[in-house]
Amino acid sequence: MKTTHWSRRLHQLFKQQGIRQVSFVPDAGHSALIGLCEADPELRAVRLTTEEEGIALAVGAWLGGDKSVLLMQSSGVGNCINMASMLCACRVPLAMLVTMRGDWAEFNPWQVPMGHATQNVLEEMDVLVSRADREEDIVPLAEGALRIAYNTLRPAALLIGQRLLGAKTFEN
Amino acid sequence: MVRRLLADRGDLLVVAGLGAPAWDATDAGDHPLNFPLWGGMGGAAAIGLGLALAQPQRRVLVLTGDGELLMGMGSLATIGVQRPRNLSVVVLDNERYGETGMQASHTAFGIDLAAVAKACGFVSATMVTTIEQVRRLQTGLHRAEGPLFAQVKVAPDKLPLVLPPRDGALLKDRFRQALLGTDACFQR
Numbered sequence: 001m002k003t004t005h006w007s008r009r010l011h012q013l014f015k016q017q018g019i020r021q022v023s024f025v026p027d028a029g030h031s032a033l034i035g036l037c038e039a040d041p042e043l044r045a046v047r048l049t050t051e052e053e054g055i056a057l058a059v060g061a062w063l064g065g066d067k068s069v070l071l072m073q074s075s076g077v078g079n080c081i082n083m084a085s086m087l088c089a090c091r092v093p094l095a096m097l098v099t100m101r102g103d104w105a106e107f108n109p110w111q112v113p114m115g116h117a118t119q120n121v122l123e124e125m126d127v128l129v130s131r132a133d134r135e136e137d138i139v140p141l142a143e144g145a146l147r148i149a150y151n152t153l154r155p156a157a158l159l160i161g162q163r164l165l166g167a168k169t170f171e172n
Numbered sequence: 173m174v175r176r177l178l179a180d181r182g183d184l185l186v187v188a189g190l191g192a193p194a195w196d197a198t199d200a201g202d203h204p205l206n207f208p209l210w211g212g213m214g215g216a217a218a219i220g221l222g223l224a225l226a227q228p229q230r231r232v233l234v235l236t237g238d239g240e241l242l243m244g245m246g247s248l249a250t251i252g253v254q255r256p257r258n259l260s261v262v263v264l265d266n267e268r269y270g271e272t273g274m275q276a277s278h279t280a281f282g283i284d285l286a287a288v289a290k291a292c293g294f295v296s297a298t299m300v301t302t303i304e305q306v307r308r309l310q311t312g313l314h315r316a317e318g319p320l321f322a323q324v325k326v327a328p329d330k331l332p333l334v335l336p337p338r339d340g341a342l343l344k345d346r347f348r349q350a351l352l353g354t355d356a357c358f359q360r
Binding site: 054 | 249
């Protein structure tokens with residue numbers, strides 16, 4: 001996937017907002033942003049085996065004074081749910097950027113149930129959810145999610161619509 | 173045993189996994205720089221990683237149980253990739269799920285967590301069964317280049333509960349204030 005303009009601006013946004021740790025399970029939609037974070041010596045990019053580690057990592061980071069962001073695909077949101085209890089139980093802030101599967105031109109039927117459930121499931125866990133379906137909204141809404149998370153000590157998630165990322169076609 | 177590990181704790185930062193490790197850490201002396209978990213099972217080691225990465229000049233100890241560590245076994249690989257020198261993960265292995273009726277865990281069937289940690293890149297990963305090894309471990313928490321892992325076989329005794337505070341926000345705030353000072357209240 002090509003480095004997209006908004007990935008560069010998101011990376012800059014992380015720096016402006018004082019983010020120190022960026023965690024992710026490698027994901028196509030986030031690949032440009034992940035690459036920028038990994039190449040940045042001022043950020044600690046943490047490769048996870050499962051997305052819920054990123055929630056726990058964020059709790060530890062915050063205890064130590066570091067702000068963090070979790071990058072994941074909508075399928076990964078499902079892996080996070082019990083761990084997300086800690087965010088509200090302990091009032092730990094966290095911003096999550098979620099690339100959507102299963103919501104536009106999806107090829108893989110196994111992606112649809114979690115994609116369809118993502119917003120509701122996050123909101124059930126008291127995560128503040130916003131959604132970008134136009135490219136010009138991605139960076140402003142991401143900034144909003146970061147600010148509201150760290151200003152109000154809440155978890156906040158921005159869902160980036162699949163149509164903005166292009167659907168994986170499983171063709172050679 | 174935990175009292176021995178936490179003796180002369182100095183400026184050690186401690187994350188204690190839910191159940192017996194949290195009670196034992198509290199029994200050794202409730203401390204603002206303890207973060208005892210009441211949930212987030214499987215997350216203790218990853219919490220320790222986030223803390224160790226945020227505070228590279230401080231020694232961090234994750235004290236947890238076999239069941240809790242098993243639920244987050246992947247985090248050993250995540251830790252191995254980051255290789256934080258200041259992190260130790262110590263498993264109090266009673267081969268039981270203590271909080272739900274002492275049912276056998278995978279370690280009761282011979283699963284070797286120390287071997288898993290070694291394969292995941294921990295600099296040192298040992299099974300601890302003697303008092304002398306506990307003493308060396310206690311020194312290692314403060315001095316050894318990590319990440320360090322120890323699987324300490326303990327008897328499945330039901331010791332009296334010594335409960336830490338259960339208000340997660342209080343635990344988080346008192347930890348941050350003790351570590352970061354009152355400026356932590358104003359972090360944006």
